Amino acid sequence: MKKNILISVFNMEIGGIERSLINMLESFDYHKYNVDLLIFHHVGEFMNLIPKSVNILPQVGEYSVFRKPVKHCLKEGQYLLAFIRVLAKYIAKIKSKKRNLEEGSGYIQMQLTQKYSSPFLPRIDKEYDVAISYAWPHNIIANKVKAKKKIAWVHTDYSKLEIDNELDLNVWNQFDYIASVSDACSEAFLTAYPSLKEKVTVVENITSPTFIKKMAEEELQLKKENSQFFNLVSVGRLSYVKGFDLAIEALKLLHDKGLTNIKWFIIGYGGYEKELKDLISKNDLQDSFILLGKKTNPYPYIKNCDLYVQPSRYEGKAVTVSEAKILGKPILITNYPTAPSQIENGVEGMICDLSIPGLAKGIEAFYRNQELKNYMVTNIRDRDYSNSYELDKLYKIIS
Structure with missing residues (x-):
């Protein structure tokens, strides 16, 4: 019997994470696995590159708000989530100012938006053998999906990423495995989260020559x-x-x-x-x-x-x-x-x-x-x- 896999990503706009996901999906064994793709916002030039064997789930309106302009959220009637976006931006600015962050408050704002909005987001009904959160932040797969195993992906150098590590640790702890794209990424990640060492494994970006x-x-x-x-x-x-x-x-x-x-x-x-x-x-x-x-x-x-x-x-x-x-x-x-x-x-x-x-x-x-x-x-x-x-x-x- 085929196992059911869920993979989530924010959108399919042009980017390294999205490109590596396309390469992985191109190489997946669809004789053994059913793959559902949960795209929070169905936009991006790479939508057309998703292999036909992948089942793209219908867009969930509440999941699509995280990277839209707030005025678009209001037009779509997502008033509560729009308010949460504004609140998260305000609090993130205060936090980042205290820490003198070079890149500003954007990453912390994303973390806070997902944390505050989580109680108001719908759950995914289907239960999976494995759920993979392919793009950070990983809150939705952590909190809104039922699966026997959960995997979160690491694509960047977490020793440099200007985020609230304590807030993130609570999310990482809800995953069974953490897949890092290289040994160097794993080492950098573990400088920020040493307690997660037993969960980390290296799965390099798939390339399709x-x-x-x-x-x-x-x-x-x-x-x-x-x-x-x-x-x-x-x-x-x-x-x-x-x-x-x-x-x-x-x-x-x-x-x-x-x-x-x-x-x-x-x-x-x-x-x-x-x-x-x-x-x-x-x-x-x-x-x-x-x-x-x-x-x-x-x-x-x-x-x-x-x-x-x-x-x-x-x-x-x-x-x-x-x-x-x-x-x-x-x-x-x-x-x-x-x-x-x-x-x-x-x-x-x-x-x-x-x-x-x-x-x-x-x-x-x-x-x-x-x-x-x-x-x-x-x-x-x-x-x-x-x-x-x-x-x-x-x-x-x-x-």
Whole structure:
């Protein structure tokens, strides 16, 4: 008899978590498992990429409010939940001000919204063998779903995440297993939650080389137009965490040194867009540092770049770095705490200092040294990056 699995995610907007979920669902064994997908808000370009074997549950109105503008919640008649959103924002601002948080109160606001709204949210009627909360915060699977086993996923570096750890610990304790995407992520998580050591297991992001290479075949005019330039590509949400402000300043350094034929293309969207555009204008880089916005398919851009760069301040395990390897590209990443788990430094790519000069120096090394590029590309192309066997770890938990 097939086992019934529930997987939850907020939406299917373009992002690393959502992309890794699509890859996992592409590789799932549907002969053994029935998979229900609970998407809190049925929006996002990746909705169309969900495999046909997955049963997408109907949207639950109350679950869709967490990332909508409050005025939209009011229009839909979700008055109580809209009030909770406003209350959580107010309290989160006070908490974050006391702690002098660099990134503000956004994450704590999400935690408080879920905590305060939980008593007023409907339960999921069906009972499951396993329920998986694939995206943080994990309150809904913890409190509103009945399952024999519950798994929560860790995608980021929790030693850097500015949240209320005590509040979160109460939620983590309601799960039987905590799946982390790398050993480095597990170590970082356990610095914040040492009491959860026995629950943590590593299940790496699933990569599907066949799917990624097929998607990368799409024709791309951009490369033809910029063939005379040294083209960098980065993919990620436009946020402080991703370090694109550092990237702009690094490109300015390189241009000031006379390396004006370097262009940097950013694929992504997010709340940091205005700040980045202002910084681009300030440094007169409008023609060289280009925000491409949302792209459902980033793979042709990665395939056609000269160097893939991840300038993040911190990461869990960036999905796009693994995908750049599959597409045979040389890679430069900043020395965020989990960076050594992303690439073999000096073999698959380079880890540079997490700074503006560090990024500039790393890019210049690739720009000036074709042999270095070729050496790393050869190493990458000789390796097999398929890892559907990682799902065996999940199946073992499920069984």
